[in-house]
Amino acid sequence: MSFPKNFIWGVAGAAYQVEGAWNEDGKGPSIWDTYTHSRRSPVHHHENGDVACDSYHRIKEDVALLVEMGVKAYRFSISWPRVIPDGIGDVNPKGLSFYSELVDELIANNIEPMVTLYHWDLPQHVFDKGGWLNSDIIGWFDKYTRTVVEALSDRVTYWMTFNEPQCFIGLGYYNGSHAPFLNMSDRDVILMSHNVLLAHGTAVRTIRKYAKKTPMVAFAPTGPSVLPKDESEEAIEEARRKTFEFNDFGYILSNSWWADPIFLRKFPDGAKEFFGDDLPDFTEEEWDIVSTPLDFYGCNIYFSMKSKEDFLITAPKPLEKTGEGLTAIDWIITPEVLYWSAKFFYERYKLPIMITENGCAMCDWVMLDGKVHDAQRIDFTTKYLREYHRAAEENIPLLGYIHWSFMDNFEWGLGYDARFGLVHVDYYTQKRTLKDSAYWYRDVIASNGESLFKD
Numbered sequence: 537m538s539f540p541k542n543f544i545w546g547v548a549g550a551a552y553q554v555e556g557a558w559n560e561d562g563k564g565p566s567i568w569d570t571y572t573h574s575r576r577s578p579v580h581h582h583e584n585g586d587v588a589c590d591s592y593h594r595i596k597e598d599v600a601l602l603v604e605m606g607v608k609a610y611r612f613s614i615s616w617p618r619v620i621p622d623g624i625g626d627v628n629p630k631g632l633s634f635y636s637e638l639v640d641e642l643i644a645n646n647i648e649p650m651v652t653l654y655h656w657d658l659p660q661h662v663f664d665k666g667g668w669l670n671s672d673i674i675g676w677f678d679k680y681t682r683t684v685v686e687a688l689s690d691r692v693t694y695w696m697t698f699n700e701p702q703c704f705i706g707l708g709y710y711n712g713s714h715a716p717f718l719n720m721s722d723r724d725v726i727l728m729s730h731n732v733l734l735a736h737g738t739a740v741r742t743i744r745k746y747a748k749k750t751p752m753v754a755f756a757p758t759g760p761s762v763l764p765k766d767e768s769e770e771a772i773e774e775a776r777r778k779t780f781e782f783n784d785f786g787y788i789l790s791n792s793w794w795a796d797p798i799f800l801r802k803f804p805d806g807a808k809e810f811f812g813d814d815l816p817d818f819t820e821e822e823w824d825i826v827s828t829p830l831d832f833y834g835c836n837i838y839f840s841m842k843s844k845e846d847f848l849i850t851a852p853k854p855l856e857k858t859g860e861g862l863t864a865i866d867w868i869i870t871p872e873v874l875y876w877s878a879k880f881f882y883e884r885y886k887l888p889i890m891i892t893e894n895g896c897a898m899c900d901w902v903m904l905d906g907k908v909h910d911a912q913r914i915d916f917t918t919k920y921l922r923e924y925h926r927a928a929e930e931n932i933p934l935l936g937y938i939h940w941s942f943m944d945n946f947e948w949g950l951g952y953d954a955r956f957g958l959v960h961v962d963y964y965t966q967k968r969t970l971k972d973s974a975y976w977y978r979d980v981i982a983s984n985g986e987s988l989f990k991d
Contacts, residue, residue: 538984539928544648544936545981546609547602547958548893550655550699552585553945555615557592561630564621566657567667567708571715578717580951588946590966592634599641601959601968602942606978609648611892611938612638613655613699616662616680623659624676632687639691650694650938652756653681653739656704656714656948663716668705668728674735681739682746689747696834696892697736697743700758705729706788713949723814725788730816733797737825744828755798756834756892759791761877763840763870779841779880782806791881799885801827832935833885836893837877840870863916864897865954871919878927878934888933893940894920897947897954900971908960908971917973921980921988939977943968 552568559565571577572584591598602610616623618631642649654677658667662676685695698704705728707714720728736755743751764775780792782804787793792804801823808815818826861869878889896916900908921937928934944957952963958974961967979987 537925537989538986539925539937540934543934543984544609544890544938545607545977545984546611546648546650546936546938547605547607547942548611548650548938548940549591549942549945550613550652551615551618552588552655552657553941553947554589554591554943555618556585556587556590558584558586560592561634562621562628563615563631564617564623564628565660566615566617567660567663567715568657570660571717578713579949580953583946583951585946587963589943589961589963594966595634595638595641597968598943599638599645599647601970602642602647603645604970604978605958605974606981607647608981609650609694609936609938610642610942611650611652611694611696613652613657614684615657616654616677617657617659619683620659620680621661623662623680624665627683632683635684636687639688643691648694649688649692650696651684651688651692652696652699653677653684654697654704655699656708658704668709668731669724671731671734673731674738677735678738678742681742685743685746689743689749689751691749693749693752695743695747695751695753697739697753697755698732699756699892700836701729701732701755701794702758702789705732707949710788722811726811726815729788729793730818733794733826734818734822736798737828740828740830741825752831754830754832754834754890754892756836757791757794758836758838758893759789759794760835760837760839760841760873761791761880763872763876775876776880776883779876780804780884782810784810795833795881795885797823797826798830799827799833799887830887832890833881833887834890834892835877835881836940837873837891838894838896839868840873840876864899865950867896869896869916869919871916871923874920874924875926878924878932879930882927882932888935889927890935891924891937893938895940895956897956900944900955900957900960902960902962902969906969908969910971910973913958913971913973914976917977918988921985925985925988 709720712719762775762778764771941956943959944955944961947954960969
């Protein structure tokens with residue numbers, strides 16, 4: 537009952553959420569730096585990532601925790617304004633050096649580095665010049681991509697261009713719950729989508745052109761599947777249709793809005809008819825760029841999607857029945873979503889699947905014995921991984937599972953209230969404490985998943 541041979545077991549984090557050092561060593565400000573400092577910031581308790589987990593100063597300590605947990609890969613993001621402070625001009629050598637040192641430390645400890653180029657921290661200067669509304673951003677992002685690839689690709693194999701475009705566009709510019717906290721028109725959001733898709737495809741080509749090691753390239757969207765009511769053919773087909781259908785209200789957060797252009801060279805059926813001239817088509821040359829081939833389908837999956845309108849709500853998630861299981865931030869617990877998402881995405885897009893994020897926020901604290909007993913997280917992840925394994929049993933190619941998150945961190949609009957980590961962080965002392973789930977996950981990894989099926 538193990539997972540496939542060479543299955544990748546990892547954990548994830550992101551630059552703004554863990555690094556801190558927001559203005560040190562030449563780093564420029566991002567939109568998250570700027571707008572969390574505003575007196576009108578909607579982030580819980582007006583918190584920010586100025587210090588976060590102070591990982592910028594704790595590379596060796598944090599990698600030692602990864603070693604103790606036995607993980608095989610660490611997915612982390614690069615901060616664009618740490619590498620190029622204004623996002624456009626001169627490279628910051630100290631910023632690149634930080635990531636190079638992190639990669640070296642990971643490799644020295646036999647941990648695969650997985651790089652995400654963009655996890656939401658847009659340079660403020662780029663935003664001031666129009667950000668994702670300005671088509672020049674395609675070239676600016678490409679320069680940044682080449683800079684990072686030339687610096688790290690002698691040691692890095694796995695690359696992801698964008699993390700969750702559904703969120704950094706949908707939540708940042710559509711419903712205004714993430715930086716820069718804006719509510720923009722469909723016309724503007726569609727234009728930003730075009731620029732993100734072209735920036736993605738251009739970056740993929742740049743990675744392949746300049747990488748010194750043969751790269752494995754993807755992006756990491758969210759947007760889970762809809763669960764069938766039962767396993768009848770009719771129910772499965774209805775769930776598949778709802779998973780990928782165009783929805784004029786929740787389109788920006790859907791799977792098909794982002795993935796269909798990349799993998800199927802088209803926008804989802806119904807989009808052009810609804811938006812008309814507000815949905816300008818790509819030229820054939822642009823379609824070639826957008827649909828540049830990828831190596832796997834990465835997906836961040838936490839709970840099933842009942843409708844795309846529901847997914848616009850950050851919390852609570854709509855319940856199907858009274859008393860339904862919820863995480864500490866009121867996300868519904870639906871383990872089957874890992875099976876159905878892997879199945880539906882593989883059948884539609886024909887690429888191996890990697891779960892690039894999955895996990896849960898729970899009510900964790902250090903107890904009287906000095907430990908963090910998070911039995912609910914262990915139960916949650918066991919159930920989800922068993923469903924993921926079900927996909928492997930049906931010969932759906934699974935590359936890996938990356939748990940969100942490595943450690944408790946700044947959770948965007950939720951501030952520091954939500955604790956997703958396998959490692960507890962005391963944000964006042966920066967003391968790290970491995971939770972029970974970290975030791976449990978170590979055993980899962982050592983057994984390649986066999987321990988999941990032992991009572």
